[in-house]
Amino acid sequence: MLKFKPVILSVILLSILTIFVGCGDESQGSASSKAWLAAGTVNCNATTNSIQTQGDRNLTCTATILTQGDTEWCSFDLASSVLETTVAVGKPIYIYMKKNTAASDREATLRVLFSDGYTADFTMTQTSFSVSADYDRAWGEQPLYRAEADYVYKTYYTTLSNGKRVRNYSICYDLDRHVSNWVAYPQHASYWTGRSYEVGGTTQGRTNAWAYDDTQTEYTSSSPYYRVVSRNVTQPAIAEQDQQYIIRSYGQGGYQRGHMLSSASRYNTWETNAQTFYATNMMPQNGSFNGGSWGNLENSERTWAGTGRYDTLYVVTGASFKSSKSISNANGPIAVPSHCWKVMVQARKEFRDKPISECTADELRAIGFIYPNDASADGMTLGDAACSVREVEEFTGFEFFHNLSADGAAVKERLVLSDWGISN
Known part of the structure; x- marks a missing residue:
């Protein structure tokens, strides 16, 4: 069973390093239907991401994790492996992840299917392990990270x-x-x-x-x-x-x-x-x-x-x-x-x-x-x-x-x- 450590929501959201917003490949349903990935790329310490949806309030949508490599590292549930979930349109779909301790990036492909026929596909990348992942932000004042025991x-x-x-x-x-x-x-x-x-x-x-x-x-x-x-x-x-x-x-x-x-x-x-x-x-x-x-x-x-x-x-x-x-x-x-x-x-x-x-x-x-x-x-x-x-x-x-x-x-x-x- 895939287990994801529960985390406080505020800490979860701070852990996401957003590089760009994932817009995905879309096929149209109604003109008002839309889905997007909050972060197309997250850092190695990120433990959550989300798919945001909008459209007619009577619609539902089903999100599916199509692929994620040889090891399961993301799910729609904190405590177990859930690769598909259905929610009302307008509600966020949370994706829970394990931290990446490997020396290489990893990818997952996801699909969202609305009940009106609209679909969107996304690729989500989690970057390779870095000791300074949460530090190395694009802030102008930031010095170079230097690892020292104290x-x-x-x-x-x-x-x-x-x-x-x-x-x-x-x-x-x-x-x-x-x-x-x-x-x-x-x-x-x-x-x-x-x-x-x-x-x-x-x-x-x-x-x-x-x-x-x-x-x-x-x-x-x-x-x-x-x-x-x-x-x-x-x-x-x-x-x-x-x-x-x-x-x-x-x-x-x-x-x-x-x-x-x-x-x-x-x-x-x-x-x-x-x-x-x-x-x-x-x-x-x-x-x-x-x-x-x-x-x-x-x-x-x-x-x-x-x-x-x-x-x-x-x-x-x-x-x-x-x-x-x-x-x-x-x-x-x-x-x-x-x-x-x-x-x-x-x-x-x-x-x-x-x-x-x-x-x-x-x-x-x-x-x-x-x-x-x-x-x-x-x-x-x-x-x-x-x-x-x-x-x-x-x-x-x-x-x-x-x-x-x-x-x-x-x-x-x-x-x-x-x-x-x-x-x-």
């Missing part, structure tokens, strides 16, 4: 005040150091304008909701202006003891809880801002540096992102550890970054209606910054810290913006300060 990759999602569900930021978290190696995110005015919540005192848009990752908080009118209401642990889970304890300040050596994605860049909703106060978004930063030149860079970042529709700035902020310094913490020592850095890429104004993955190097602009994590950095200007993205790659060992085309990636070699309004 690295955890995770993305936090949020719903903006316009109702749109979006990614907030992604992390490469180091369990040993208790600090993220990098935090990657899109920078756009829709994330920080149109605040939809209240906060107390002089906090402006800051929730100051210091917490472990996935902690849910809400506003309260008395200081500290928030309370913890629940935890919604999404995968991969990071144990609390593997995170920094940040409910109170570090209280050591002048170090502050430094945001990697700044709070001021995420003022749109309570959840969007509160997620920036997760322990996984913090690094110990020298206090004068954090409040000085680093803050100036964060302000410039938002200026460069602008307010237009096609002006997204793709940013990776990170920490480097060229020394073995650490500070004590309730959950174990936290490594102190010797340097803090950022890299950014953006389509030039006249090309902002194109995905950056389709842009040539001449249609893009890119820049990097490296600062020492000490008081000496407070006096540094943007021009002092500026460098090419390639230089930051060489300094950190990470490869950035891996979804750029081979031609577009050449922009990482360039440093043109005037592109960013920076003087030498």
